[in-house]
Amino acid sequence: MTPPLSSLPTKGPTGTEIAEWIRAQIRANRLVPGQRLVEVDIIRKTGGSRFKVREAFHRLAAEGLIDLEEFRGASVREASMDEVRQFYRARAALEGLCAGDFARKASKHEKERLESLALRMEECVENGTPELFGSLNAEWHTLIMQGGGNSVVEMLVKRLYTPVHHLLFETFYRSDRLREAIEDHSRILEAVLNGDPEAAEKAMRAHIENGHTFLAELDRAVHHA
Amino acid sequence: MTPPLSSLPTKGPTGTEIAEWIRAQIRANRLVPGQRLVEVDIIRKTGGSRFKVREAFHRLAAEGLIDLEEFRGASVREASMDEVRQFYRARAALEGLCAGDFARKASKHEKERLESLALRMEECVENGTPELFGSLNAEWHTLIMQGGGNSVVEMLVKRLYTPVHHLLFETFYRSDRLREAIEDHSRILEAVLNGDPEAAEKAMRAHIENGHTFLAELDRAVHHA
DNA sequence: GATAACGAAATTGTTGACGATATTGTTCGG
DNA sequence: CCGAACAATATCGTCAACAATTTCGTTATC
The missing domain is CATH 1.20.120.530 (GntR ligand-binding domain-like)
Incomplete structure (x- = not known):
């Protein structure tokens, strides 16, 4: 197997990194409670694949930081x-x-x-x-x-x-x-x-x-x- | 409003349900710390798809209940x-x-x-x-x-x-x-x-x-x- | 007999496509 | 003008196939 060229540098962010990016956005108040998180937007802004973005979503949902609704996607959870x-x-x-x-x-x-x-x-x-x-x-x-x-x-x-x-x-x-x-x-x-x-x-x-x-x-x- | 779980007869378990199943196995000591969680096994035992199993893994990893290593899969986290x-x-x-x-x-x-x-x-x-x-x-x-x-x-x-x-x-x-x-x-x-x-x-x-x-x-x- | 190199099998990572559902826009009748 | 049915679009859920990597058994060599 000869992996011909050094195509390594074009490596997207990992799911954990995307999750951290979203957390940072929330902390910076650039993502406000109730706001919807559209997968494609996150992909555009982070460079991650859809797969990774969804991975991040599930992690954040487990943390209770975002809500995940069927066919309605993710949204920043707002605390009462x-x-x-x-x-x-x-x-x-x-x-x-x-x-x-x-x-x-x-x-x-x-x-x-x-x-x-x-x-x-x-x-x-x-x-x-x-x-x-x-x-x-x-x-x-x-x-x-x-x-x-x-x-x-x-x-x-x-x-x-x-x-x-x-x-x-x-x-x-x-x-x-x-x-x-x-x-x-x-x-x-x-x-x-x-x-x-x-x-x-x-x-x-x-x-x-x-x-x-x-x-x-x-x-x-x-x-x- | 919410067509929950019971009304969908021929549908496998959701990611959250698989996660709960794994948690139960851990609590029952049927999955011991350090043990590896192979995707195919979980699929066989729960009837969930691979996609759902991975979703469950990410949730549990966010909880800190399992470890997730690249290309080495999931394993029950053992606490010191x-x-x-x-x-x-x-x-x-x-x-x-x-x-x-x-x-x-x-x-x-x-x-x-x-x-x-x-x-x-x-x-x-x-x-x-x-x-x-x-x-x-x-x-x-x-x-x-x-x-x-x-x-x-x-x-x-x-x-x-x-x-x-x-x-x-x-x-x-x-x-x-x-x-x-x-x-x-x-x-x-x-x-x-x-x-x-x-x-x-x-x-x-x-x-x-x-x-x-x-x-x-x-x-x-x-x-x- | 021990060790390193090799390769097959097992397992996980990733992508793309397609169906399902919600959301939005449009038209029609009142 | 307004509301309801319908159509178009956007978005999400799922799956199957393929690529990358590890793992483990086998063999060759010393």
Whole structure:
């Protein structure tokens, strides 16, 4: 067998990659809840084959990120406000667990990094750079989850984030919520520095519940208007 | 509106049904960790087409229940002991959350049902009927999760159960573990009857952590032999 | 006897075509 | 002008055939 020419470089994306592309689109709010995902469009935009696109669809459907209806294709799943509440409560329990573990076994370097992130986020609030706050905040939560040493929980939490990512992003432009978050963070940081797992868990759970409360009130205000 | 499954007589199983069949096989320990899943075999045993089987594979891979390797097909994922620990810790946090919510808002009927289940499980230990204990135990946990009113958490927990179901099943034949579980259950029941969410959460978390401790010691004993 | 090279069989990856269904557009009658 | 029946298009579901790759048994060589 002589595979004559090096025809390798023209390799399309794999199903997993397409799924990640779709997830990214959803996080970036370029695909909004309820929007239909037409196979041909995805093929055009990603270069993948129809087969791979469908593979991606099934994976995302299993994650609960999209709906698959017979002969009607895929559409971005839209979470009800009650479901959003459930997402936040689940995250509170899981990230609380991680925060406790992190307080239990964080290294000196990790603690310093956490403190540094907290300081930089405070600067963001003063300087009015919410986009930077968002990425630092993601780093903050990732650091604690990875430091907790439970990759299963980390994956679960990531899946809980994606469906509400666009909502979360809005809150970064609300300076009152940011100030509240800063206070939450300092409480978490203090508990971690003191090596107090229970306090860290409690503070993290409160932090996330606060985030949901803010979101719920925002939604209620919009609904009344 | 929805012409579901039964109204289509001469049609093979859908992808979701095949996935559920595979899950059931894994839970029943008829498919053991590491075992390869050959497409043709699944087709023969379920009557589904190859296309549907692959659809099921991708769903299960997204759940993390099977591994999918290029040109090497699917195989039942085997969890390391460390991963099993992470499963149990995640479950402890999530089911603890549900137990708290359940204690907060369980109806009189639900409380009675919980008490009844506890009594019947005690009888199982005395009568030596571990299979029945297993199904009652499943009912117990399901009741608390559904009563908590968080279907998102319920789904997450179910996915955390499946990969360790065969291990869990073994423990039902250990009367010492069963007696320990009975005591855990009575503590949870008491907290629920008292309407004490924090105690209920704490007791549930302890219950599941105990379950893992037992499993870990069992594994250590086997490993030393 | 051990090892490497080879080839047949088994298994999975991919593509394209065709039927089934939903969606949209059009026409007709009132 | 409006609504209902009908036709055209778009989109999805399924399957069968083919290509690519691994796996495993066989043989040749040292």
